[in-house]
Amino acid sequence: xxxxxxxxxxxxxxxxxxxxxxxxxxxxxxxxxxxxxxxxxxxxxxxxxxxxxxxxxxxxxxxxxxxxxxxxxxxxxxxxxxxxxxxxxxxxxxxxxxxxxxxxxxxxxxxxxxxxxxxxxxxxxxxxxxxxxxxxxxxxxxxxxxxxxxxxxxxxxxxxxxxxxxxxxxxxxxxxxxxxxxxxxxxxxxxxxxxxxxxxxxxxxxxxxxxxxxxxxxxxxxxxxxxxxxxxxxxxxxxxxxxxxxxxxxx
Numbered sequence: 001x002x003x004x005x006x007x008x009x010x011x012x013x014x015x016x017x018x019x020x021x022x023x024x025x026x027x028x029x030x031x032x033x034x035x036x037x038x039x040x041x042x043x044x045x046x047x048x049x050x051x052x053x054x055x056x057x058x059x060x061x062x063x064x065x066x067x068x069x070x071x072x073x074x075x076x077x078x079x080x081x082x083x084x085x086x087x088x089x090x091x092x093x094x095x096x097x098x099x100x101x102x103x104x105x106x107x108x109x110x111x112x113x114x115x116x117x118x119x120x121x122x123x124x125x126x127x128x129x130x131x132x133x134x135x136x137x138x139x140x141x142x143x144x145x146x147x148x149x150x151x152x153x154x155x156x157x158x159x160x161x162x163x164x165x166x167x168x169x170x171x172x173x174x175x176x177x178x179x180x181x182x183x184x185x186x187x188x189x190x191x192x193x194x195x196x197x198x199x200x201x202x203x204x205x206x207x208x209x210x211x212x213x214x215x216x217x218x219x220x221x222x223x224x225x226x227x228x229x230x231x232x233x234x235x236x237x238x239x240x241x242x243x244x245x246x247x248x249x250x251x
Contacts, residue, residue: 004041004048005030006086010131010138014070016063017051017085035065047084071129075146082140091132091139093122097152097190103170106162110152110177110194144183151177 002021009016019038020030033041042049051067054060060067074082079090093114101107114122114132125134130146132139141149155177158169181190 002044004033004045006045006047006051008085008087010128012128014068014129015074015085015087015131016066016068017047018066019045019048032065035062035067038067047086050081050084071146074130075141075143077142079142082142088131088138088140091141091145093117094189095145095148097194099194103174104167106160106166108170109156109159112149112152144180148177148180148184151180 002023005020005022007018007020009018019033019041021033021041022028022030038048038052042052051060051069054069054073055062055067059073060069062068074087077085077087082090091114093116096113096115098111098113100109100111114125116122122134125132127133127141127149130141132141151173155170155173158166158173160166161169181194
């Protein structure tokens with residue numbers, strides 16, 4: 001009986017899958033299977049059938065005699081599909097987020113740490129897209145955790161710019177990250193600052209009037225739209241966006 005094995009190779013672009021054939025004889029060597037011959041393995045190897053189906057829908061790409069899935073596509077796999085492809089086990093740990101400096105500062109950044117369920121830290125973890133490599137081996141990161149990690153990278157890439165435009169970029173990136181944060185439950189913990197901070201792009205300006213005489217201050221206040229996914233929006237959020245950095249004016 002002919003046996004087949006899929007090998008998934010991780011790199012920066014995604015996962016590249018090669019198919020190998022092994023005969024029934026003891027100590028028989030594995031031989032690579034050319035891509036045109038993959039359909040013969042599909043009836044007996046569910047992972048091969050899945051990859052060929054993704055190739056038909058152009059979600060997988062040919063690469064020599066192998067097939068490739070991008071990290072974004074791998075992140076969208078279900079756990080049973082990942083098992084069928086022979087991918088590593090899903091990461092079993094909790095992601096903890098903290099921050100450096102307030103978001104209004106150019107040094108604002110999100111720090112990522114991994115912890116075991118019992119609270120012990122994981123050291124030396126290195127992420128490559130949907131793959132997380134540690135001393136104990138390699139693990140798989142699926143959505144929504146993968147999308148949150150990508151959004152964290154975008155937030156950190158926007159720091160270092162003290163200009164108003166730089167602050168706008170940080171706020172925009174953070175608003176996207178917060179949408180990912182609200183879709184995560186037990187797989188992620190964050191400090192209270194990150195859980196309570198919501199930023200939206202400003203789309204209008206209002207005037208807050210200070211009570212008093214004719215010399216009282218009035219304060220321009222920027223307001224923004226609610227998140228696209230209203231089901232995950234913070235009900236306490238009023239769309240207020242960092243009005244503290246705006247100047248005050250006298251009537």
